[in-house]
Amino acid sequence: MSTKQELLQNPIQHIDIKQHNVVALVDAMNHMAYSSRDLARAATIYDMMLRDTECGVILCLAGSLISAGLKQVIIDLLRNNMVDAIVSTGANIVDQDFFEALGFKHYVAGEEYKYGAGDAELREMMIDRIYDTFIDEEELRICDETTEKIINGMKPGAYSSREFIKEMGKYLAENGRTPKNGNEDSIVLAAYELNIPIFCPAFSDCSFGFGIVAHQHARQGKPMCSIDSGKDFYELTQLKIQNPTTGLLMIGGGVPKNFAQDIVVAADILGVEASMHKYAIQITVADARDGALSGSTLKEASSWGKVDLTWEQMVYSEATIALPLIAGYAYHKKAYAART
Amino acid sequence: MSTKQELLQNPIQHIDIKQHNVVALVDAMNHMAYSSRDLARAATIYDMMLRDTECGVILCLAGSLISAGLKQVIIDLLRNNMVDAIVSTGANIVDQDFFEALGFKHYVAGEEYKYGAGDAELREMMIDRIYDTFIDEEELRICDETTEKIINGMKPGAYSSREFIKEMGKYLAENGRTPKNGNEDSIVLAAYELNIPIFCPAFSDCSFGFGIVAHQHARQGKPMCSIDSGKDFYELTQLKIQNPTTGLLMIGGGVPKNFAQDIVVAADILGVEASMHKYAIQITVADARDGALSGSTLKEASSWGKVDLTWEQMVYSEATIALPLIAGYAYHKKAYAART
Amino acid sequence: MSTKQELLQNPIQHIDIKQHNVVALVDAMNHMAYSSRDLARAATIYDMMLRDTECGVILCLAGSLISAGLKQVIIDLLRNNMVDAIVSTGANIVDQDFFEALGFKHYVAGEEYKYGAGDAELREMMIDRIYDTFIDEEELRICDETTEKIINGMKPGAYSSREFIKEMGKYLAENGRTPKNGNEDSIVLAAYELNIPIFCPAFSDCSFGFGIVAHQHARQGKPMCSIDSGKDFYELTQLKIQNPTTGLLMIGGGVPKNFAQDIVVAADILGVEASMHKYAIQITVADARDGALSGSTLKEASSWGKVDLTWEQMVYSEATIALPLIAGYAYHKKAYAART
Amino acid sequence: MSTKQELLQNPIQHIDIKQHNVVALVDAMNHMAYSSRDLARAATIYDMMLRDTECGVILCLAGSLISAGLKQVIIDLLRNNMVDAIVSTGANIVDQDFFEALGFKHYVAGEEYKYGAGDAELREMMIDRIYDTFIDEEELRICDETTEKIINGMKPGAYSSREFIKEMGKYLAENGRTPKNGNEDSIVLAAYELNIPIFCPAFSDCSFGFGIVAHQHARQGKPMCSIDSGKDFYELTQLKIQNPTTGLLMIGGGVPKNFAQDIVVAADILGVEASMHKYAIQITVADARDGALSGSTLKEASSWGKVDLTWEQMVYSEATIALPLIAGYAYHKKAYAART
Ligand SMILES: NC(=O)c1ccc[n+]([C@@H]2O[C@H](COP(=O)([O-])OP(=O)(O)OC[C@H]3O[C@@H](n4cnc5c(N)ncnc54)[C@H](O)[C@@H]3O)[C@@H](O)[C@H]2O)c1
Numbered sequence A, B, C, D: 001m002s003t004k005q006e007l008l009q010n011p012i013q014h015i016d017i018k019q020h021n022v023v024a025l026v027d028a029m030n031h032m033a034y035s036s037r038d039l040a041r042a043a044t045i046y047d048m049m050l051r052d053t054e055c056g057v058i059l060c061l062a063g064s065l066i067s068a069g070l071k072q073v074i075i076d077l078l079r080n081n082m083v084d085a086i087v088s089t090g091a092n093i094v095d096q097d098f099f100e101a102l103g104f105k106h107y108v109a110g111e112e113y114k115y116g117a118g119d120a121e122l123r124e125m126m127i128d129r130i131y132d133t134f135i136d137e138e139e140l141r142i143c144d145e146t147t148e149k150i151i152n153g154m155k156p157g158a159y160s161s162r163e164f165i166k167e168m169g170k171y172l173a174e175n176g177r178t179p180k181n182g183n184e185d186s187i188v189l190a191a192y193e194l195n196i197p198i199f200c201p202a203f204s205d206c207s208f209g210f211g212i213v214a215h216q217h218a219r220q221g222k223p224m225c226s227i228d229s230g231k232d233f234y235e236l237t238q239l240k241i242q243n244p245t246t247g248l249l250m251i252g253g254g255v256p257k258n259f260a261q262d263i264v265v266a267a268d269i270l271g272v273e274a275s276m277h278k279y280a281i282q283i284t285v286a287d288a289r290d291g292a293l294s295g296s297t298l299k300e301a302s303s304w305g306k307v308d309l310t311w312e313q314m315v316y317s318e319a320t321i322a323l324p325l326i327a328g329y330a331y332h333k334k335a336y337a338a339r340t
């Protein structure tokens, strides 16, 4: 039996797309078949979104992406003006990105843990597992507590997740959890510095939820903070209204995919004639056959009037392989240079 | 080309598990291999949950299940005392169940529509597609408006999704959308009548979201209603605290799966020593290999201290096939008779 | 650590569709969505094949189906005149059906073995694993040797797999491995008694391959037996030519699926104007997106002129759940009564 | 409606891994999670196989890989001494590689054809579809006829697929279908020139099958050629016996995967104490949960005594993305330089 220390020693390292020029590789895939061709087409569509200077790019994140080594990819997209808003699950933003921003890490788990053979022992050591990755649960508790601390510092009221996450960014900036101070960069920090909104439509369903529950429990009867998930929707819809041309870069499906698509309809309900999302690409391993949202095709979304048919592409691939290629392609094509 | 009327004439009919005694069939599957044996074991575990009179049963719903013909299954579980709380995506509860309670229907789409060949025409006719199912978008708009009307009738304040959904149930009861009045039964109504709580942790991500956006837009500056998603989490955690033994019957994954599992940790954060979920079964087509929550094994959840290892079972199957067998098995075994 | 004996004590039991009348259940699924509706449509198409008295029904088997508890289903289809020819992988016919006909069994493996946690120990005990099922390797060796013995008893020459399998059936009949003698029934025996041909297009890729290798090794230089896989194709094509109307009931994909489809083209090459397979259903968990044959849609097969478009249905489900429903439906609808 | 000529104008182009140095990219993936880490580990294991100068490398091919743009990858592996034997489905070798060697091409199909919307029209134009790829059926018929011509030119007798494929290579060499003559290179030609054996264990299940059926039909009664699939197995087993250390590089699953694994057992049956395959990697999208061979883990194979546990890796990814990265990695690491 290994000790906790032995199990938590090989940290996940985030891939740096800036180091890998995959343009020629991806261009070659354009003339092949199956997922490689789909991937190449998706990369081209993302490049088109960036060249369309009227287009607001919304990045959607579902799945455990940040713990898997994709954090730096997202930071690079933010810092190079390749994304205008993020819609994400709470886990990616709080439990994983903000968690690492506090100085913690995710760890490589051995092959033998993947299917649960060691879960009882992990439980005893307070190691949490995400498939082939380990997390120190004691560190995660600190993350939960930090969110509570941040909430406690805010004026009672109903906030959108965006407002809370901005506060988290401010916390990082003010507490020196920044590259300038020798710490690792983070999505929450970069978004804060660049004034890019991040939305988590199911925001209580993550480490932040533990913070809010503790906060509300302590305030019983007194004025308190609450997460107004309607406000999220309202704010993101404003973004649609201000950027009539929009494109979706979706990693995984779930709530973020549906939420970002729905703002077209919400704009309509507010009486604004909004165009469908003009560009849409999704990387997923989900399938259309269960009828669920995650694997539903973008063509299906067009029947709902949410996504335009011309420039959409589903990429059937696990994201740790596909995203470095698609984001790396767009990065090295440098279309962002012309964006303002 | 078919007309809208022609396309919307073959309604989805909800399967009635009360008519199909599958006990012997499922018992036979217990001695086979692969998914059939997993399914049989899951059915047995659900039966155990019901025989454990101390156990609170939480039903989790993700995916488009109600539109797919599974509405009556859920109603039967509620009306036969086989479920104590529901955690669901908004779509199942509002866009699909409440929608049908208003008198609307889902329709069978022809095979040729499944992969998007007709989506441009559907768009023009305002027919929305969920894989092989059609919805009249004009009717869906009425559903959106009804949620707005209900919200407008409420006192300004921050509500949990449970409180809003209870209000929707009351609306149905008061407006005669009941079996007694010759209308179809519904999940929202049954839960209202039986006082069973329903939670939608990402409640703005459905038809109700359109209602709340419209409401908040109209009230700008004035006191208004908001969805407090922290309150959801707090309330569901209370339920865990009151039912120290709990079991999860999960259809699909997504936010409901994580949310319901997390209340074990939330109770702990509130200083209550809560036991892990003692029983847990999940029907899903998602896979563990992408590291995402939906396909993560219940063993993995045990490393997080959320689910006990002894009585858990993943069933890899599409839910429209698996749920009638599992729910039907438990129904015809009649363990609910001893529950109070 | 368990002993070999302890691990091999819970035998797989084959489901008996004759005991479970699922007609009403499957009919109800016809009005739902996703896989349940596909399954119901497939069951209906199989029933149509049987009512079409001109139709020759070809059953294709891939995957480890017999070890999984589906043996009796196939036997029941054969003994009730619901199948006219079988195309299978070798494993189903030799390593699994013939193996059980020799008196051996497959065993239920515990959940904890599914993902390989105990494979090193299993190796040492000579227990072979198929996902959640165990096999005694020493018994499998006896099966290999029996095939060699049968080959050794045949006149040197090039045989089709059908001829070899017929010889295996004769061996069972002559050695009293029959129900009459208190032994379990088998596919190989039933096919022999009913004169239904069984083809294994990749016949060396199973226990029989070990027999033929041993045989050929012993005969070096001398006249010997060989598997003529061209003859298989030729013989199956004759069957197409004699039954101009044909239907395919495919469980899994792989070589059997392609082989049975290709006879339409082969007939054409022999100068016979043969019609496409009029009916085709496939139960599979494979996906179209990898471009491989197993998951390719039956529509795709129609572009090759192999399968007609009107009565084809893919059912996305694991076979241990779907086949008892589909075969059980057709059995209890009794269309076979009118076949000759 | 497009004409046949319009549909067949954008040929599949084969990716050239020699142009894309992916070593740093793949090395970075080693520190991530999920499929990227698995892919990186698999690439490392392939590199190890090549550095182990005692190791015979067996390449297994299933699925439609050659039509998908992976032909040149395989040729590069052969011509750079990175593969010692091939076990493949017939389709890859005959219908796709040999077919292109005769001067024909595969074509890119538009997105709208992927799910069968145009299959009826394709049928009329004699265009065959593989998911998103088109083939001219009239050209495929010429391929069928060429195999018949080659068979007709051979001395009657029972041949292994290896012998037939060698003859096909000779045909290409003698008819100037070579790069020297300005034609494209091919797998069959390269293997012929380099004396690398290619086995197709289900050899009648492809274009060659049509050739052999036509041949046997014409020769009725007279001495003829037959495919001896036992001989295939015997020959490949010899290869195992001569290379006690062996490694498997498997693309897809199916018959080739099982066949190549089984030679360990076959050697044993011939009385030779053969070691298990020391290295094994598989790229697949198949899943373990259906119990079928294609998705069965390599750990499972170790319970059968076929594959060693230490250096095995499954990579869950579609091959057109994963193979260029894995093969490209090994190529640019240049381990082949030390092989003899
Ligand atoms: N599905 C819809 O049509 C729809 C419509 C409006 C809004 N939404 C919203 O989108 C969000 C996500 O929706 P979702 O639940 O469809 O997401 P989802 O696709 O992420 O489903 C969650 C998981 O459940 C499993 N699953 C779903 N359906 C299944 C089935 N039939 N059988 C077996 N497993 C199944 C899937 O494997 C998936 O991983 C929610 O907020 C929901 O309210 C969805």
Ligand SMILES: NC(=O)c1ccc[n+]([C@@H]2O[C@H](COP(=O)([O-])OP(=O)(O)OC[C@H]3O[C@@H](n4cnc5c(N)ncnc54)[C@H](O)[C@@H]3O)[C@@H](O)[C@H]2O)c1
Binding pocket: A034, C253, C254, C255, C258, C259, C286, C290, C291, C292, C293, C294, C295, D061, D062, D063, D064, D089, D090, D091, D092, D095, D130, D202, D205, D206, D251, D252, D253, D254, D283, D284, D285, D286, D294, D295, D317, D318, D319, D320
């Ligand atoms: N594929 C064709 O178009 C075609 C054409 C003519 C004949 N055939 C014949 O059909 C039989 C079966 O063919 P098959 O090999 O296509 O069977 P298959 O579909 O059974 O493939 C085997 C396995 O390989 C995996 N796989 C295939 N392609 C993959 C990819 N691109 N990426 C990752 N994994 C992949 C799949 O998961 C599958 O489980 C063979 O005898 C072959 O000669 C096939």
